[in-house]
Amino acid sequence: MLALPFPTIDPVLVQIGPLSIRWYALAYIAGLVLGWLLGRRLVAMPRLWGGTSPMKPQDLDDALFWATLGVILGGRIGYVLFYNLPHFAAHPADIIAVWKGGMSFHGGLTGTIVALVLFARARGIRILSLLDVAGVVAPLGLLFGRIANFINSELWGRPADVPWAVVFPNGGGVPRHPSQLYEAGLEGILLFVIMLAAVRMGALKRPGLAAGLFGMGYGCGRIVGEFFREPDVQLGYLAFGTTMGMWLSVPVVLAGASLAAFALTRKRAS
Template sequence: MLIATPPLLVLPFPAIDPVLIQLGPFAVRWYALAYVAGLLIGWWLAKKLCATPALWGGKSAIPPEEFDDAVVWVAFGVILGGRLGYVLFYNLPYYASHPMEALTVWHGGMSFHGGFLGSILAMALFCRRRGLPLMSMLDIAAAVVPIGLFLGRLANFINSELWGRVTDVPWAFVFPTGGPEPRHPSQLYEAALEGVAIFVILQIAIHGFKALARPGIVGGLFVMLYGLSRIIVEFVREPDPQLGYLAGGWLTMGMLLSVPMVLFGAWLAWHSSRRPPLNERVPA
């Protein structure tokens, strides 16, 4: 019988306190700071994109000042949707028995897919109220979301949560909450794919190919690329303990929720690319 031995090279987990500042009962955590910083940087970049007519092939479809209010709507959509998505998709039996625990967001538990749907609903309501084109608003949001994803995944790493499966790769970490076995730093994989790679691809599409001029391309690319990135990382990410593997010892809830994103995103980007540019369309 062979006994697995740990790799000779295991990276030491950085001793970073998840709490940045503690003032009595008040604590500022890196995770919360990641949300705030992602929203603020995204708001700044969104306004800059909307204030650059050349990227739209003419007049911008979204006045830059509209994002001063839109960012508040999106923030509520992300937080409420993210929490509700986690309750429904990942731990419904527990919260059905402990309904008040669903309100304790400070204990952790957020779902990207839920936050994604919540932000779309928030933007749809905002655009309807302000008379703005929803698809262009979604494109701008998609262009800046990778910033928040990158910061959020780094915060997951600092919190020693959402770590990967046991491995013998030389860049493995022994996480404080993950037992004695070395594991994939799947949070860093996601930060690289969902954050850096998707951000670069979308910026190339926007600045190099004027994708904002055809509403739906940027949003479709983001949805497709995020789904693909999440599916890839799920092969090395430890599934949530209350769910485990859904079928065959390899399928996870993250994969299951990401497949429709890949299909819909690919269709939306393709469909939008076949339409004439925004500022060349003849009013009906």
């Protein structure tokens, strides 16, 4: 059976004594920093908002800190609750052991939304407009995160006989779908192109539209990706061959569609 060998990439980029810099951490940093830079550029262009930007580029400097907390805390709490609650209930000290792995995007998404809503209320910024900025830049973080998953040889796909199947070091010696790269393409590259096209077509002039489009795009891309991704071993397949990732993505799609529909009923900024 044809299969591609896993590329020789050390998950640790630099090791200095007990301190190690991992690709996974750099992926989080790259996603947040590039998202922050793009967000500043968006809010510095009043024409994208119908003549007046709802916030200043400096506002995003502080929003970055809030979003980082939301991603980390929400991602970890989401993993604990949705993916391995029995283990953490029996070993509560492991909850803070984030270096052992275990983050949930859906939890991180929820945490980021809560953090940005609180930040917007504190600053007097229109909440939906801030969420729109986050929706446009979020695919960058997803792209880097999925590539880091591939480098870490984690969250690999189901057994496959396609010519591009990969034999992961800890995947049981079986050729598998490189589902991390599928998701990087769907949730990262494709969704980012869609979001930029939406901005170009005036989506930011309707508060909530870009955020809604992101919810629909991510949710659909994640559901498609789950058909190729091996489910978490402690959960396995759920009812009708579904996975936890699919079920968690359904409300994201529905919420995104509802938000986009609401935004389209509002008056468009001229």
